[in-house]
């Protein structure tokens with residue numbers, strides 16, 4: 001089955017186990033040259049297979065080191081016919097050599113996605129389907145794989161990608177940065193950030209290493225605006241369970257971004273999100289929460305997007321209360337009042353591709369969680385969140401999976417609650433909290 005919102009992306013005939021990307025980038029021309037090796041397992045007998053890849057010039061396509069019987073690259077699809085059928089269960093590798101100036105994936109709703117050239121360097125923000133703008137992939141959120149990403153760029157530039165920097169080798173005028181991400185990752189969360197950044201470690205970061213890459217001129221503001229991120233990490237670890245990856249990095253690009261962007265183990269903010277007054281602190285919390293909800297637990301299909309955005313939005317409210325701002329209950333009441341003024345024509349459990357990032361999905365997704373917390377009580381609600389995050393760590397999730405698990409934490413049926421909040425467009429009333437919340441939530 002293909003993704004219900006982007007059926008033209010991805011191929012369910014195989015599962016990718018690892019991507020090995022070797023990239024060279026020339027910032028002043030914008031040219032990217034790549035060698036990608038996609039390690040995969042056939043899920044059925046494969047006569048042919050497809051990879052998603054944007055407009056590049058392809059120099060070579062190999063399957064297990066041999067030329068395939070045929071390949072053609074058209075309309076952002078690389079169709080490959082191997083020289084022999086790959087029987088179900090076969091482990092195989094496709095190598096693609098490609099080059100060109102990456103073209104972002106253009107969308108009506110969300111502008112350009114994927115690889116974007118900056119005045120100095122590049123950023124990648126692919127959600128939901130921009131990954132083929134920079135590497136050949138099985139572009140569906142449910143096919144997660146490990147990554148090795150090697151990027152060669154001119155020496156003054158810093159390169160940040162997902163995972164751990166395992167080597168950095170300087171040549172005459174270029175440096176090769178190698179990152180390894182050992183936790184399975186969806187294609188849309190793979191990223192490379194290239195720019196004249198200063199790399200810094202966050203002080204007092206505790207058990208999870210937290211670093212940043214920031215334009216030097218913004219370092220002072222950054223230090224102030226992100227100073228409480230380690231406290232957020234502590235709060236979310238208490239509420240959601242252990243941080244799911246080895247480290248967390250933040251990149252601030254020297255341009256304005258409409259919204260920050262999450263990637264696995266990493267978040268990207270615009271210069272406009274660093275104002276020296278913590279004006280975007282709720283977004284710092286939002287992006288960090290995505291490491292659990294979105295990145296470790298990834299939607300099996302894009303229609304379940306509220307499992308990412310509703311949870312990240314609710315995390316903003318929990319952080320507000322923790323720092324002494326308005327409580328989650330107060331923010332929920334405000335949010336419901338705002339939503340009541342908007343059209344109620346959206347089903348949160350399946351908002352449709354065009355409206356998957358509609359504010360109402362975020363707000364009402366968070367309200368659904370608040371209503372659930374009112375029903376279960378804070379202690380059972382927190383136990384549910386922790387079990388949800390632990391049980392599906394590094395996996396894929398569905399709305400039905402969440403509601404089924406929630407039922408195990410409830411003393412009476414939740415069908416009415418979930419039916420009203422997730423599956424019907426009309427906005428339900430918010431119940432009151434059944435007890436005084438403990439101080440940590």
Ligand SMILES: [Zn+2]
Pocket residue numbers: 286290308309312
């Ligand atoms: Zn988000």
